[in-house]
Amino acid sequence: MAKSMGLAAAVTVGFLLAAECTSAEPKASKEVKKMSTTNAKSFLDEYQKKYAELDIRVNLTYWDAATTGKQEAFDKAGEAVLAERKFHSDADAYKLIQKLRADADNLTPHQARSLKIAELAYQRNQLPADLLKQIVELSTEIEKDIKTYRATVDGKRFSNNKLLELLSEEKDSNRRKKAWEALKQVGGEIAPKIVRLAKLRNKAAEHLGFENYWDMQIRLQEHDPKQLLAIFADLERLTQEPFEQMKAELDGELGRRFSVDPKQMMPWHYDNPFFQAPPPSEKVDLDEFYEDKTKEQIAEISGKFFADVGLPAEGILKRSDLYEREGKDQHAFAMDVDRAGDVRTLCNITPTAEWMGVTLHELGHAVYDEGVDRQLPYNLRGPAHAFTTEGVAMLFGCLMQEPSWMVTYAGADQARVDELAEAIRQQRRRELLIFARWTMVMLHFEKALYENPGRDLNTLWWDYVERFQLVNRPADRDEPDWAAKPHFTIAPVYYHNYMLGELFAAQLRGALAKKSGHEGPTIELKFTGRKDFGEFLTKNVFQPAKTLPWPKFVEKAVGEPLTVKYFAEEIRSEK
Numbered sequence: 001m002a003k004s005m006g007l008a009a010a011v012t013v014g015f016l017l018a019a020e021c022t023s024a025e026p027k028a029s030k031e032v033k034k035m036s037t038t039n040a041k042s043f044l045d046e047y048q049k050k051y052a053e054l055d056i057r058v059n060l061t062y063w064d065a066a067t068t069g070k071q072e073a074f075d076k077a078g079e080a081v082l083a084e085r086k087f088h089s090d091a092d093a094y095k096l097i098q099k100l101r102a103d104a105d106n107l108t109p110h111q112a113r114s115l116k117i118a119e120l121a122y123q124r125n126q127l128p129a130d131l132l133k134q135i136v137e138l139s140t141e142i143e144k145d146i147k148t149y150r151a152t153v154d155g156k157r158f159s160n161n162k163l164l165e166l167l168s169e170e171k172d173s174n175r176r177k178k179a180w181e182a183l184k185q186v187g188g189e190i191a192p193k194i195v196r197l198a199k200l201r202n203k204a205a206e207h208l209g210f211e212n213y214w215d216m217q218i219r220l221q222e223h224d225p226k227q228l229l230a231i232f233a234d235l236e237r238l239t240q241e242p243f244e245q246m247k248a249e250l251d252g253e254l255g256r257r258f259s260v261d262p263k264q265m266m267p268w269h270y271d272n273p274f275f276q277a278p279p280p281s282e283k284v285d286l287d288e289f290y291e292d293k294t295k296e297q298i299a300e301i302s303g304k305f306f307a308d309v310g311l312p313a314e315g316i317l318k319r320s321d322l323y324e325r326e327g328k329d330q331h332a333f334a335m336d337v338d339r340a341g342d343v344r345t346l347c348n349i350t351p352t353a354e355w356m357g358v359t360l361h362e363l364g365h366a367v368y369d370e371g372v373d374r375q376l377p378y379n380l381r382g383p384a385h386a387f388t389t390e391g392v393a394m395l396f397g398c399l400m401q402e403p404s405w406m407v408t409y410a411g412a413d414q415a416r417v418d419e420l421a422e423a424i425r426q427q428r429r430r431e432l433l434i435f436a437r438w439t440m441v442m443l444h445f446e447k448a449l450y451e452n453p454g455r456d457l458n459t460l461w462w463d464y465v466e467r468f469q470l471v472n473r474p475a476d477r478d479e480p481d482w483a484a485k486p487h488f489t490i491a492p493v494y495y496h497n498y499m500l501g502e503l504f505a506a507q508l509r510g511a512l513a514k515k516s517g518h519e520g521p522t523i524e525l526k527f528t529g530r531k532d533f534g535e536f537l538t539k540n541v542f543q544p545a546k547t548l549p550w551p552k553f554v555e556k557a558v559g560e561p562l563t564v565k566y567f568a569e570e571i572r573s574e575k
Helices: 003-021 026-068 071-087 091-102 109-123 129-148 160-169 173-207 213-220 225-258 295-308 314-319 353-371 386-401 403-409 414-451 457-469 495-516 531-542 550-558 565-573
Strands: 151-153 156-158 333-336 343-346
Touching (some): 026 071, 026 091, 026 109, 026 129, 026 333, 071 129, 091 109, 129 173, 151 160, 151 173, 160 173, 173 213, 173 414, 213 225, 213 414, 225 495, 295 314, 295 353, 295 403, 314 343, 314 353, 333 353, 343 353, 353 386, 386 403, 386 414, 386 495, 386 531, 386 550, 414 457, 495 531, 495 550, 495 565, 531 550
Antiparallel strands (some): 151 156, 333 343
8 A cells, every 4th residue: 555545545435434324314323423533533543653753753854954064964854854745745635634624523622633733734735746845855955055054254254153242242333244244144145045945835835725825824824814914013003112212222322332323323233133132231231140151051050940940951951952063053943853752952052141041942942842741642742833832932031131030040149130120121121122023024024025026025125124123224235134034944934923922921921920929010020939830831831732723722821812912011011
């Protein structure tokens, strides 16, 4: 029996028998229900077994590629991804799932949800084999280019971390400009490939009956496009005035720092090359509290904290690849390799506030993965949605700037923290506002990219940057600066989930604050030693995994639907 036909063939006869029984007398209804359930179980048992095998191979080969940067590793990773996607391209299995789901009343809740998740996986892969192969191979090629690229400045090669360090320390505007341009160099190398990939992805989406790839991805993530755009429209309105006020203050500080007219501030004057996070403020540089640590101590601090809240991460850290080296992926991610306990993270830790936050963030993803109910079917053993795991990661990642956390875990001097507490709070407010506006750039640009990949993307990018981030466009610059953002390849049409994650994180803080009787701004919620917080998250957020669609999950987890009100309150609370 051919592998590609196995799942469908395994239960076709039983399904046909069940279909025939539906025309019998009412007394046969119990037998029909039993047969439908049996068919679903038979299909899902075989499906979960094969999917797990392929998924684990994808994860292991991806890990090898990310940690070594070797061409042969990327080749194997591409082959693994293609094999998994080919598996989900089985048209007969896809049709059978649709038939089984049509009899949803006779399915158990877990069977119904497993079939729904499987249907989404099959739906996105109902593509001609040659088109699927082209997409996987090109995206793998671009990803390798991104992971292994090292920019040059004046003939010398630099890692991203080194260039970011230059931006954080350099006072001379011309040298800052060189570092910023170097961080964008990879965009010039890969932009034509990304455009070609966008056209291939659009071709795939149209083949599946969607308007374009953006529309497809949004819907296959179980989002309503209109609802999503409405949320972001509200965010734009909500943040416009406070962002304008905050950015004017920030540009005033940077103007003094670099001896530049605040109105003439350029993108290289912000420490982050995409202005997705704030530079250190004039009053406080959070690196002050972490620069005396070793990179190993950053990891140790993270492990101690998670143990203290009842979410031990010692095993995760032992399995992880935490420090930078040549050829290794320069970014960070968490991975649940086998959905059975092999959870790990990739980081490039240096003793900075940013990497303290990133390490906590990635371990947030990881403890979520460890906390799911391992008795669930394989394709339900994961976070309820991409944005819910982002929300948990953000909940923990921001603690590196919570005053009491800094004293307890970073060993910060209490008097010094008290002295800077208000400046720290204002910096957190800046972070929320800047990130919200940055996600708007990504959402709208990516939507436009797939609506018309052939348009002038370089100009469009800066149109959105000026509109949402109020960052001046460099004069006479016509470079694909947008393409230097790896998410266009490795996590396409995903960035909106980061912002939804911030909304969910704020909502989780609200629920935990209520649970603990916390008074004052929820952004100041203290986690130190709160094992009950870990218990709440495990029971209400981690263990349910993917058993419910995200709107029902959120309402059940925190007692109300996803809302922007807690995020809005956190912005107001820090004015």
